[in-house]
Amino acid sequence: MTMKLHCFAESGNAYKAALALELAELEWEPVFVDFFAGETRTPEFRALNPMGEVPVLVDGDITLSQSGVILDYISSKTGKLGGTSADERREVLRWIFFDNHKVSGVAGPLRFNMNFLPEAKRNADVNGYMAARLASALKVMNTALADREWLVGNGLTIADISCAGYLFYSEPFTFERADYPNIDRWLISIAATPGWQHPYDLMPAPTVGQDLRS
Template sequence: MSKLKIHGPNQSRALRTVWMANELGLDYEQDTMDFRSGVTRKPEYLSINRAGHVPAIEDGDFALGESCAINIYLAKKHGKLIPKDLQGEARVLEWSFWVMTDVEKPILNYLFHAAMLPEDQRDPKVVEQSKKDLEWPLTVLNNHLADHDYLVGNEFTVADLNVAGVLLWAKLSKFDMSAYPNIPDWLNRCTKRPAMPGR
């Protein structure tokens, strides 16, 4: 059986897939490419991920992009970290789609303009707009976590991993979570797991 190959460094969305592979105890190799160099737009890589982004995986002769999709595929393939019932699986999909559509872009904008970009390239208007854009999504998550330790069921699942993988950017940028007190507790539960890269 060929070894799983993960394309992308941990300083990218590939961290989510590396985390998932660690959770599952998989044997894998990681291509820690410099994805900013243009390598992901070359034909060799586009044959693996047509969108030209990281992460992507090669699992034998099967290739797949998009971190949340990859993680759900790996969870289903190995029968771990995903509910066995249809409704539970649907909840995993719901949270995974939600975090990518409602949270990822504004939290990434906040990260860059509050912390990552050189001072002279940061735009305070982007920071303020990002905070406004995140108010409702973070309220939704905070309210859910008021009476749930995890997002789906009573245990850590791929839904938690996918959502926490995005919310890590809030932690990295020191985003003020004082209005959403349940989120940091949940995020710490997720990121303190031994499988989390860098632990």
């Protein structure tokens, strides 16, 4: 049965799941969630996911949310993208937690604040604080990538997919590739992987997506 991913193109967290499904060569289809119209706050959506978040992956009678769990599930189910030893798998999980905690967990809200929040509600102090936190995390990633092509082991894993999720979006959120040359080179490698697609090509966004494509 074809898996269903509840998602929308602007969500970097949904993109991680969609890209992993695609690169693991699984059969899946997107189900559009109209986040900007408030769909994730409806009782219907909360019945699907009480956490009120995308992505949600439905595979038969298994329903999963949180991108890190979905990435782990895709990797476990297919034996792909998860590293080649117990040590590597722990290292993969470590980077996915680092991403949730300090990269996507900050880049997501910051990008939202700077692009999708009404201008009157934007706050320079808040965004400056978030930008400094994001820069600190990206510096750790840039250093880690100084002497390696991928975050873990010798190939693309869900650690790379998770940490890169938000970094392919072109809306401004204070991340400039030129400031992080190792991250820049790594993003080029990820985008060169057969099957890679930009988030706005991989997921539906009837409202604003196509206008925002890089």
